[in-house]
Amino acid sequence: xxxxxxxxxxxxxxxxxxxxxxxxxxxxxxxxxxxxxxxxxxxxxxxxxxxxxxxxxxxxxxxxxxxxxxxxxxxxxxxxxxxxxxxxxxxxxxxxxxxxxxxxxxxxxxxxxxxxxxxxxxxxxxxxxxxxxxxxxxxxxxxxxxxxxxxxxxxxxxxxxxxxxxxxxxxxxxxxxxxxxxxxxxxxxxxxxxxxxxxxxxxxxxxxxxxxxxxxxxxxxxxxxxxxxxxxxxxxxxxxxxxxxxxxxxxxxxxxxxxxxxxxxxxxxxxxxxxxxxxxxxxx
Amino acid sequence: xxxxxxxxxxxxxxxxxxxxxxxxxxxxxxxxxxxxxxxxxxxxxxxxxxxxxxxxxxxxxxxxxxxxxxxxxxxxxxxxxxxxxxxxxxxxxxxxxxxxxxxxxxxxxxxxxxxxxxxxxxxxxxxxxxxxxxxxxxxxxxxxxxxxxxxxxxxxxxxxxxxxxxxxxxxxxxxxxxxxxxxxxxxxxxxxxxxxxxxxxxxxxxxxxxxxxxxxxxxxxxxxxxxxxxxxxxxxxxxxxxxxxxxxxxxxxxxxxxxxxxxxxxxxxxxxxxxxxxxxxxxxxxxxxxxxxxxxxxxxxxxxxxxxxxxxxxxxxxxxxxxxxxxxxxxxxxxxxxxxxxxxxxxxxxxxxxxxxxxxxxxxxxxxxxxxxxxxxxxxxxxxxxxxxxxxxxxxxxxxxxxxxxxxxxxxxxxxxxxxxxxxxxxxxxxxxxxxxxxxxxxxxxxxxxxxxxxxxxx
Numbered sequence: 181x182x183x184x185x186x187x188x189x190x191x192x193x194x195x196x197x198x199x200x201x202x203x204x205x206x207x208x209x210x211x212x213x214x215x216x217x218x219x220x221x222x223x224x225x226x227x228x229x230x231x232x233x234x235x236x237x238x239x240x241x242x243x244x245x246x247x248x249x250x251x252x253x254x255x256x257x258x259x260x261x262x263x264x265x266x267x268x269x270x271x272x273x274x275x276x277x278x279x280x281x282x283x284x285x286x287x288x289x290x291x292x293x294x295x296x297x298x299x300x301x302x303x304x305x306x307x308x309x310x311x312x313x314x315x316x317x318x319x320x321x322x323x324x325x326x327x328x329x330x331x332x333x334x335x336x337x338x339x340x341x342x343x344x345x346x347x348x349x350x351x352x353x354x355x356x357x358x359x360x361x362x363x364x365x366x367x368x369x370x371x372x373x374x375x376x377x378x379x380x381x382x383x384x385x386x387x388x389x390x391x392x393x394x395x396x397x398x399x400x401x402x403x404x405x406x407x408x409x410x411x412x413x414x415x416x417x418x419x420x421x422x423x424x425x426x427x428x429x430x431x432x433x434x435x436x437x438x439x440x441x442x443x444x445x446x447x448x449x450x451x452x453x454x455x456x457x458x459x460x461x462x463x464x
Numbered sequence: 465x466x467x468x469x470x471x472x473x474x475x476x477x478x479x480x481x482x483x484x485x486x487x488x489x490x491x492x493x494x495x496x497x498x499x500x501x502x503x504x505x506x507x508x509x510x511x512x513x514x515x516x517x518x519x520x521x522x523x524x525x526x527x528x529x530x531x532x533x534x535x536x537x538x539x540x541x542x543x544x545x546x547x548x549x550x551x552x553x554x555x556x557x558x559x560x561x562x563x564x565x566x567x568x569x570x571x572x573x574x575x576x577x578x579x580x581x582x583x584x585x586x587x588x589x590x591x592x593x594x595x596x597x598x599x600x601x602x603x604x605x606x607x608x609x610x611x612x613x614x615x616x617x618x619x620x621x622x623x624x625x626x627x628x629x630x631x632x633x634x635x636x637x638x639x640x641x642x643x644x645x646x647x648x649x650x651x652x653x654x655x656x657x658x659x660x661x662x663x664x665x666x667x668x669x670x671x672x673x674x675x676x677x678x679x680x681x682x683x684x685x686x687x688x689x690x691x692x693x694x695x696x697x698x699x700x701x702x703x704x705x706x707x708x709x710x711x712x713x714x715x716x717x718x719x720x721x722x723x724x725x726x727x728x729x730x731x732x733x734x735x736x737x738x739x740x741x742x743x744x745x746x747x748x749x750x751x752x753x754x755x756x757x758x759x760x761x762x763x764x765x766x767x768x769x770x771x772x773x774x775x776x777x778x779x780x781x782x783x784x785x786x787x788x789x790x791x792x793x794x795x796x797x798x799x800x801x802x803x804x805x806x807x808x809x810x811x812x813x814x815x816x817x818x819x820x821x822x823x824x825x826x827x828x829x830x831x832x833x834x835x836x837x838x839x840x841x842x843x844x845x846x847x848x849x850x851x852x853x854x855x856x857x858x859x860x861x862x863x864x865x866x867x868x869x870x871x872x873x874x875x876x877x878x879x880x881x882x883x884x885x886x887x888x889x890x891x892x893x894x895x896x897x898x899x900x901x902x903x904x905x906x907x908x909x910x911x912x913x914x915x916x917x918x919x920x921x922x923x
Contacts, residue, residue, distance in 0.1 A: 243693065303693045306701055306724035306737075378870045385863045394725050396736040396851035397655060398859060399646075401533045403501035413494035417487050424483040442494070454501055 183237055184299060186230030187256060191290040193223035194263070198287050201280035205358050213276040217267070220283060224263045231260065234301070243303035248317040251451065252297040257317070258447075259289035261325035265375065269329060273368060277358045281332035312390035320383030320408075324443050326376030327415070330369050331440035334433035337365040341430060366429060369436050370422060377415050384408050403454040407446035414439040480551040489545045496541070500532040506672075546643060549636045557633060563878075564626045569612045570619045571882035571893055579882075579893030581904045583911040587918055591618055591885050594918055598883050598890070601917050606881055606910060620883040628876040629897060635869035641862030648855030655853075660685035661743035661845040665708060669850045679733060679850075682708045686719055688740055688846040700724075701737050703846040722848075736849040741765075744843030746779050746798060748814060749836040753826065760838075763800075773833065774805040782840065786815075793818070798837045802829075879903055881910065890918065 200216035203209070234247040247253045266282045293299070304313075340359045359365070387405070388398040399405060418435045421427035479485060504512050508530055513521055528535030568575060576582060587594060595611065595618040602609045602622045609622035654677055656669035665684035668676050686704040693699045700723055707717035707730045714730070722728045727736040745762040750771060761777070763769040768778035782798040783789070795817035802810045812825045814837035826834045877898035884891040892911050896903035 303695065303697060303699065305698060309700075310725040312725075374874045378867065378874060381870060382867060385867065388863070389860070390725075392856065393727065394736070395738070396727065396734055396849045397853075398856065401500060401505060406497050406501050406533075410494045410497050413490045413497070417490035417494070420483055420486050420490065424487060427487065450501070 181233070183230045183234035186226055186233060187290070187299075188294060190223050190227040190230060190259075191287070191294050193219055193226060194259070194283060194287040194290055197223060197279070198283040201277070201283055205277055205280045205355060208358060213279075216279050216283075217270055217276060220263055220279065221267055224260065224267060227256075227260050227263070231257070238301045241301060245304045245308075246314050246317075247301075248313060249304055249308055250298075250302060252293050252299045254317065254321070254447075255289050255293040255297060258321055258324060259286045259293070261321045262286040262289070262328050265322065265325045265329050265372070269368070269372065273371075275360045275364065275368065277360070278329075278333060278336065278368070281336050282329050285328045285332065307394055310390060310393065312386055312393065316383060316386040316390055319379050319386055323376045323379035323383050324447060326372050326379060327411075327436075327440045327443045330372035330376065330436045333365055333369045333372060334436040336360075337362060337369060337433040338430065338437075340365060341433075362429070366432065369433060373415055373418060373436065373439075377412075377419065380408070380412060380415065384412060404446070404450050407442070407450050411439060411442045411446050414442055477551070480548055481555045482548075483552070485548050486545075486552070489541060489548060493541055493545065496532075496538070499529060503529050503532070505531060505533070542643070546640060549639060553633045553636050560629050560633075564629060567610075567621060567623060567626070567880070569610055569621045570614055571621075571884040571891065575882070576884075576891060576893050580895040580900055581907045582891070582893040583908075584889055584891040585911075585915045586888060587885075587890050588888070589918075591616075591887055594618075594885050594890065595620070597918055598885060598914060601914055602881065602883070602910075605913065606879075609881075609883070616887075618885040620885070621880070623878065623880045625876050626878050628872050629878050631869045631872035631876070635866055635873060638862045638865035638869055641865060642859050645855040645858030645860075645862055648858055649853040650855075653851065653853040653855060655849070655851045657738070657847065658683075658850055659741070659743065659845045659847050661843055662686070662688055663843075664845075665706075681714075681731065682711075683730075683735065683848075684708055685846050688844040690740060690844075701740060701846075703737055703848070705735065705846075732854065733850060733852045736851070737846065738849040739847030741845055741847065742840065742842065743845035744841035746782060746840050747838035748777075748798075748800075749838055751834050751836070753823070753832060753834060755834075761835075762841075771802070771833070775802050777802045777835075780811070782837075784840075796837055796839060800835065802831075877903065879906070881907070883914070890914070 197216050197219035200212050200219055204213035204216055231247055234253075235244070238244045238247065248257055262282065263286050266279065266286075270276065270279070336359055340356055341362050343356050344362065360368070384405075387408070391400070391405075392398040414435060418432060418439060421432050421435060503524065516524070524530060528537070532538055598620055599609050599611055602620060607622040607624045609620040612619045612621070654671055656671040656677060658666050658669040660666045660683065662685055665682045667680075667682035668678050670676055684706045686706055687702075688704075689700075689702045690698065691700040691702070703722045705717075705720050705722055705728060707714045707720070717728075717730055720728050722735055722737050724737045727734045729735075743765045745764055748761045748763065750759040750761050751757060757772075759772060761769050761771065763777060763779050765779065768776045770776055777800055780799040780801055782796065784796050786793040786795060786797050793815070795815065797813055797815045799811065799813050802812065804810070810829045810831070812829050812831075812835065813821075814825070814835045815821050816837045816839065819834075819836060822834050822836050826832075877896045879894065879896045881892065881894040892907075892914065894903070894907045894910075
C-alpha cells in the first residue's frame with residue numbers, strides 16, 4: 181500500500197460523500213445525510229493515514245520532512261483541513277446540508293492534486309528546512325479551510341435570501357426547505373470566520389517570525405505577504421461589518437465570498453502568476 | 465461662531481469614530497495593496513521597464529508605485545486607520561469601563577424586562593435563608609455574587625469575565641504596538657549586505673540604498689561549504705564565521721556555524737546566510753602574436769588587472785565548461801572587457817583549450833597580444849544579509865497581544881446573572897455580550913439547579 185493509492189481512495193470517498201449530500205438535499209431522507217457525513221469522516225481518516233504514510237515514505241527516501249513542502253502536498257493538505265473544519269462545525273451545530281456546499285471544495289482540491297499535479301517527493305531546499313514550516317503551513321491552511329467553509333455557507337445564504345425575497349412559497353417548500361434559516365446561516369458564516377481569522381493571524385505571524393529567522397526581515401511586502409494581508413483586511417472588514425448597520429446579511433455574505441476568492445488568489449494565484457519569495461510553492 | 469466650530473469639531477470627531485470609515489479604509493487598503501503585487505517593487509528590472517512606455521514609467525515613478533508601501537498615500541491610509549481605531553476606542557472605552565467597574569447590582573422591573581433570558585419560580589420560606597443558599601450556590605456554580613438589600617428584597621449579582629469586554633481594545637492597541645515596533649526598527653535599525661571571501665574579514669556592510677555602515681567589529685569567513693542532494697538540488701549553504709574585536713576572536717564567536725534559518729547574532733547585529741559565489745582570482749597568460757614575451761596575469765573576481773601595454777582588463781563572466789553553450793567546443797572560457805589607454809573598450813573571449821581561437825580573437829579585436837585562459841583559483845565567498853532591528857521585539861510583543869486579544873474577543877464573553885429574592889418568589893435574569901446561545905443553555909441549567917436547591921432544603 182502506497183500513500184498515492186490511499187490518496188486516490190480518499191478522492192473517491194469524498195466524491196461519494198458529496199453525492200450522498202446531494203441526494204440528502206433533494207430527497208430529504210435523513211439516512212443519506214448521515215451516510216454523507218460518515219463518508220466524509222471515513223475519507224478524513226483514510227487521508228490522515230495517507231499523509232502519515234507519505235511522511236514515512238519521505239524518511240525511507242533519506243530526506244524525511246513533513247508532507248507540506250510543495251504545491252501537490254499543500255493542495256492535499258488543504259482538502260484535509262476543509263473536511264476537518266466541516267466535520268467540526270457539523271459536530272457543533274448539526275446542519276447537515278452544508279456538506280453539499282463544502283465537500284465539493286475538498287473534492288475539487290483532491291481531484292486537481294491527483295490528476296494535475298506532480299506528486300513526487302522532493303528533498304527540502306535550505307530555505308524550507310525549519311520547524312516553522314510546520315507551524316506556518318498548518319495555521320495558514322486551517323484558516324484557509326475555515327474560509328472555504330464560510331464561503332460555502334455564504335453561497336447558501338445568498339440562494340436562500342434571494343428566494344425568500346421572491347416570495348414566501350419558495351422558502352417553505354422544495355430544496356430550500358432543507359437549508360437552515362438565513363439567520364442561522366449568517367451566524368454560521370460568522371462562526372466559521374471566527375475560527376479562520378485567528379488562524380490566519382497566527383499563520384501570518386508565524387510566517388513573519390520565520391522570515392525573520394531566514395532572511396532577517398519579518399515583513400518585506402513580498403506578493404505572498406501582501407496578499408495574506410489583503411485577505412486579513414477583508415475579513416477584518418467582515419468582522420467590523422457585523423456591528424455596523426446596513427452591513428449584516430447579504431453584504432456580509434458577499435464579503436465572505438470575496439474574502440475566500442482573495443484567499444485562493446493568495447494561495448494559488450500568487451504562486452502561479454506572480455513571482456516572489458514563495459516560489460517553491462509553484463513548481464510542478 | 466464657537467457653536468459652529470464645536471459643530472465642526474464634533475462632526476470631525478464623529479467621522480473619525482465611525483465604523484463606516486473603518487470599513488472604507490480596510491477595503492480600500494485591501495484593494496490598493498494589490499498594485500504593489502503586480503508592479504515590481506524596489507528597483508524595477510530592465511525587462512519590466514522595456515514592457516511599459518516611458519510615459520507610463522514616469523507616471524509610476526511620480527506616483528511612487530515602485531515603492532508604494534512606503535509612499536506618502538499608503539502611509540497616510542495606514543495612519544488614518546490608526547487614528548480611526550484610536551478614536552473608536554476612546555469613544556467607547558468609558559462606557560465599557562463603567563459596565564465593568566459599576567455593574568447594576570439590583571434587578572428591578574425595567575432591567576428584568578430587558579433580560580435576554582429570565583426565569584421565576586415560587587418558593588416558601590425565609591428570604592434570608594434563601595439568600596444565603598442562593599449566594600452559596602452561585603459561588604459554587606457560577607461566580608461569587610454581590611448581595612444588596614433594597615426594601616426587604618434581596619438582590620444577588622454575579623458576573624464572569626467582565627474584563628473580556630476590553631479584549632477588542634487590546635487588539636486595537638496591539639496594532640499600534642506593531643506599528644511602533646516597525647517605526648523603531650526603521651529609525652534605529654538597518655538592513656544590509658556583505659560578501660566575505662574565505663579567509664577574509666569585513667568590518668562594514670552596504671545597505672540597499674548603497675550606504676556603507678561601520679559595524680564596530682569585524683567578521684571573518686573561515687569557510688563556506690555548499691552541499692547538494694544526490695539529485696543535484698541544494699541541501700545546505702554553510703558559513704563558518706568568527707567575530708573579531710580589534711583583530712582578536714571573541715570567545716563563543718569563534719568558528720560559529722551559520723546556515724539558512726540559523727543566523728548568528730552579535731551585539732544586536734544578525735548575520736543571515738543569503739548567497740554565495742566565487743571570489744578567487746582568474747588566471748590568464750599574456751603573449752605577443754608570435755607567442756613570445758609571455759606574462760602570467762591574474763584578475764581578481766571583483767577587480768581588474770593592468771596589462772603590459774597599459775590596458776586594464778576585468779572579467780565579465782567565466783564558465784568551467786563550454787560544451788552546454790557551444791556544440792563543437794569544450795573546456796573553460798572567460799569573457800573579458802579590456803579598456804585600452806586610448807580608444808573604445810573591447811570585449812574578447814579567452815579559451816582554455818583553443819590557442820588558435822584566442823589568436824583569432826586578438827586579430828578580430830586588432831590587439832597586438834593574445835590572451836589565453838588558464839583557469840581559476842576556487843575561493844568561495846559567502847553572501848550575508850546583515851540586519852539590526854531593535855524594534856523586532858516590540859513587533860513580537862504586539863503580535864502576542866493581538867493573538868491573545870483575538871482569542872479572548874472571540875471565545876470569551878462577559879456573562880451576568882441577577883437573582884431577586886422576595887417573599888414567596890425568586891426571579892432570575894441573565895445576559896451575555898456574546899454567544900447568547902451557549903449562555904442560555906448555561907442559564908437554564910443554573911435556574912433549574914437553583915430551584916431544586918432551594919426547594920429541597922425547604923422540606
